[in-house]
Amino acid sequence: MSRLLSIDGISVRYGAIEALHQVSMSVEEGDIVALIGANGAGKSTLLKAIVGQVPLCEGSISFRDEVVSTSEKHRKSLPTHMLARMGIALVPEGRHVFADMTVEENLDMGAFFVRDASLVARKKEEMFDFFPILGARRKQKTRSLSGGEQQMMAIARALMSSPHMLLLDEPGLGLAPLVVQDIFQKIKLINSEDKVTVFLVEQNARMALRSSDRGYCLENGRIVLSDASSALLENDRVRQAYLGE
Amino acid sequence: MATLVQYLQYLLNGITLGSIYALIALGYTMVYGILKFINFAHGDILMVGAYTGLLTYTALLGDSTNPVWMLTAFFIAMLVSMAFCAALGMFIERVAYKPLRSANRLAPLLSAIGVSFILSNGAAWIFGAQSRRFPYPFDDTPIVIAGLSITPHQILTIVVSVVMMVVLTLFVNRTRMGKAMRATSLDQSTSELMGIDVNRIISMTFAIGSALAAVGGILCSFDFRVYASMGTMTGLKAFVAAVIGGIGNIQGAMIGGLLLGVLESIGAPLLGIPSALRDTIAFAALIIILLVRPEGILGKNEREKV
Numbered sequence: 342m343s344r345l346l347s348i349d350g351i352s353v354r355y356g357a358i359e360a361l362h363q364v365s366m367s368v369e370e371g372d373i374v375a376l377i378g379a380n381g382a383g384k385s386t387l388l389k390a391i392v393g394q395v396p397l398c399e400g401s402i403s404f405r406d407e408v409v410s411t412s413e414k415h416r417k418s419l420p421t422h423m424l425a426r427m428g429i430a431l432v433p434e435g436r437h438v439f440a441d442m443t444v445e446e447n448l449d450m451g452a453f454f455v456r457d458a459s460l461v462a463r464k465k466e467e468m469f470d471f472f473p474i475l476g477a478r479r480k481q482k483t484r485s486l487s488g489g490e491q492q493m494m495a496i497a498r499a500l501m502s503s504p505h506m507l508l509l510d511e512p513g514l515g516l517a518p519l520v521v522q523d524i525f526q527k528i529k530l531i532n533s534e535d536k537v538t539v540f541l542v543e544q545n546a547r548m549a550l551r552s553s554d555r556g557y558c559l560e561n562g563r564i565v566l567s568d569a570s571s572a573l574l575e576n577d578r579v580r581q582a583y584l585g586e
Numbered sequence: 587m588a589t590l591v592q593y594l595q596y597l598l599n600g601i602t603l604g605s606i607y608a609l610i611a612l613g614y615t616m617v618y619g620i621l622k623f624i625n626f627a628h629g630d631i632l633m634v635g636a637y638t639g640l641l642t643y644t645a646l647l648g649d650s651t652n653p654v655w656m657l658t659a660f661f662i663a664m665l666v667s668m669a670f671c672a673a674l675g676m677f678i679e680r681v682a683y684k685p686l687r688s689a690n691r692l693a694p695l696l697s698a699i700g701v702s703f704i705l706s707n708g709a710a711w712i713f714g715a716q717s718r719r720f721p722y723p724f725d726d727t728p729i730v731i732a733g734l735s736i737t738p739h740q741i742l743t744i745v746v747s748v749v750m751m752v753v754l755t756l757f758v759n760r761t762r763m764g765k766a767m768r769a770t771s772l773d774q775s776t777s778e779l780m781g782i783d784v785n786r787i788i789s790m791t792f793a794i795g796s797a798l799a800a801v802g803g804i805l806c807s808f809d810f811r812v813y814a815s816m817g818t819m820t821g822l823k824a825f826v827a828a829v830i831g832g833i834g835n836i837q838g839a840m841i842g843g844l845l846l847g848v849l850e851s852i853g854a855p856l857l858g859i860p861s862a863l864r865d866t867i868a869f870a871a872l873i874i875i876l877l878v879r880p881e882g883i884l885g886k887n888e889r890e891k892v
Contacts, residue, residue, distance in 0.1 A: 425781035437776040454781040
């Protein structure tokens, strides 16, 4: 297995507040990697740094052995839309569907930079097979979908461009437990069937660690633990702080 | 008391004027939809469009009085003017607005007012204070049907405006770039995640809006003549139309423009006020809309299902 994403000592500041402090971590190709941590630990900031939506003030990020973001002024960091075109797809927290557009138009946007129309059409049908509820609602405005359906649509939209790596920010947030289970099942399938590497951020630590191969734990902007997910599930610190045992 | 036929006449005149407002209002609303910013230089773009159209038309025409060439030259002049204004709009965005995108909201607004003065004073300096007539590219003898008189330039205005609006609607709803423009106006940071180059979309929005303003500028110069500050009042009215329709909403700008044109045209005789005061009607309509339905006719109050 090769290294797909490598984060090397990055720090991110919002004004005087340091949201991330010298964070280093990596994602191997084909894995599902989970990042757990409390509210405000910096999880979303880390994802935004990966997609180039917040500037780094220290360190660098490499994707497929190429430096894509750096704090150095003289070396250019890639803008978000170029990172998307390289194969990094983020499903943002709160889903951020294009509410005024239909399900199908949302999926079209997910494949914005795919120029082959027949491939886009095929991919869309694939998504409607994988998420049948979206097929049934393809002509509906996305705002009329339930929270769970919107989450599935946001995931389907991200998959439209056949990304190398799928980033998910709190995919279970605000959804009923059964829906969350369903969504995590889909995520595992996406990983095993379509060979998409997954990096997910989740407050629901048990769900995240049970569905992943490796886990990282973020506290106050620092990585404090990293291990195989099965080991983290047995870790006393994780059990006390995140699993409520 | 005016008769029914007279009112129908006012309605027709109102639709003509309103379709011009609609074309110009589209530029305000599209830019607002994406940048949440009112481009106050937009009115002056229509003036530049009118001058470019006029100069190109008279240059092409020369001494010719061939009716076919007159109309052909007019449409070529319109395309040249659209292209020139599209380029100018993109240039202004790049130079005067883009560097201020992360500054506070007042900065680009002030920059736009500055650009507006530069354009209108520049035009006054180049072309002088004297207003010019835009010659009709055809014989403008009104056609009278059942007491209702319609001039060829009114027909031209309505037909050209409708074509522009249909093309824009198809572009925005059917094409990949058009959908990307809608996506960007709905959610900029998510659009980036889809691989959409938001800067390119913004440039394109300015180009389209400015090209439409060029058409509006040419069409309104038949009635209003061409002069350096012609964009000020017409631009302001079109802005009012955009707000009435729901700023940020493309259909809203079209409806708002038509409605404002008709209100202005019918309002004065209906209320029995002198037609010189008809500008007041636009602003009275604005105040009423802001009080009763601040989001405009088709605007929505930003509530979303979470």
